Amino acid sequence: MLKFYFHPTPNPMKVALFLEEAGLEYELVPVDTLKGEQHSPEYAAINPNRKVPAIDDEGTKVFDSTAILLYLAEKHNLFLGNAENKAKLLSWLMFISSGLGPYSGQAVHFQHAAPENLPYAINRYRREAARHYQVLDDQLANNTYITGDTYTIADIAAWGWIDRVLPVLGENELDKFPNLSRWFKTVDARPAVAKARSISGDILFKAEMDEEAKRALFPQNY
Known part of the structure; x- marks a missing residue:
């Protein structure tokens, strides 16, 4: 059975959505990144980049959310x-x-x-994120989905991050991109989205951004 290494963050959620859309059987393997479990030798053998998500499809190991989406979409x-x-x-x-x-x-x-509060960095990344939102908004002006009239893994991939617009750009910011907002509501209403959101409901992941979590997530800072 396919093993899915997961933490409830944007990139793993893309894969969760695909698996639920496809109705594939899988074993969910939680990786608590705030505890540093991604740095274990066992997980590094699955994903040498020590990030989530990753999958082990009966011996075929794939990491990076886009690579996983392409692999699964082409296989099935x-x-x-x-x-x-x-x-x-x-x-x-x-x-x-x-x-x-x-x-x-x-x-x-x-x-x-x-x-530290770094206004240049905040401005740089917020504006670039917003620019990417605008590119998608323009593309969706005359398309139901990102590549046309058909729902694809491009929509699944984009949903994972647009779903996190609040911490990226702030409250009500998606309303500034009406075509993207319409698209998001369409995708977000799919039954598989609700299933994907609930897959880890009984797993207690670490939530505190304490010193342990910071060292696990940003080891290069130390």
């Missing part, structure tokens, strides 16, 4: 859209993985986790 022939739109799908997936995700993550870090 699901959520890939039309064959003629393959280039568009790949382009938007890379836009999300190299732009929307990292800039959103850094916006969250410098606003909520950095030990």
Whole structure:
């Protein structure tokens, strides 16, 4: 059975949504990143980058959320859209993985986790995150979903981060992007989203951002 290494953060949630959309059986393996479990030798053998998510598909190990989505979508022939739109799908997936995700993550870090208030960094990452929101908003002006009329792994990938707009940009900020807001409500209403949100409901993950958590999440600072 497929093992899914999980923490309830944006990138693992993308994979959770795919698994629930696809109806695949899997074993959920919690990785408490605030306790530093991602740095264990056992987990490093699954993901040498020591991040979540990762999967072990009966011996085939895949890490990075975009790689996992592509692997599972191609293996099961699901959520890939039309064959003629393959280039568009790949382009938007890379836009999300190299732009929307990292800039959103850094916006969250410098606003909520950095030990110093650094206005330049906050402005830089918030504005770049917002710029990526605008690119998506423009794309969705004439498209139901990111690559066209079909729900794909590009939508699943983007949902993981747009779902965290509050810590990235702030309250009511998504309303400034009406097409993206409409798209998000459409995706967020899918039954699989509610299932994905509940997969770890009985798991107690560490929540305190104390010294242990900071050392686990940002070891390079020490």
